[in-house]
Amino acid sequence: MVQPVFVNLPVADVPRATAFYEAIGCTMNRQFSGPTASAMVWSEALTFMLLHRDFFQTFTPRAVADATAVTEVLIALPLDDRAAVDALVDTAVAGGGSGDIRPVQDMGFMYGRTFTDPDGHVFEPFHMDAAAAAAAMAPAEA
Secondary structure (H helix, E strand, C coil), X not given: CCCCEEEEEEECCHHHHHHHHHHCCCEEEEEEEECCEEEEEEECCEEEEEEEHHHHHCCCCXXXXXXXXXXXXXXXXXXXXXXXXXXXXXXXXXXXXXXXXCCCEECCCXXXXXXXXXXXXXXXXXXXXXXXXXXXXXXXXX
């Protein structure tokens, strides 16, 4: 059975954030969405909970990070191939995010790029060829 993960993200503008996440391929779960939150389903295993910053603050006694100024989390998203990585970054930029906030990573067996959503949360879509990664990381024979 798949155990779903809910990633709670503080956002300044719930409708704007919702539109961005829809643009990158998420679907809103209306049962858990309202004026202060949107449940954006990425997959059976992953939902992004977009919580207005004031609402998010009610869940923690700590200060809420401003993701445009500090890195609070890096969200890695595995994709089927390099083309899907490129397409997602292009879609994120077209939807109001920022693309390639650091250099593209191409290790041969793994290819990754980055984008941020409009609130500054960092995403790292990547494709990894597991067999090639295992071969590249295998200990050298004497």
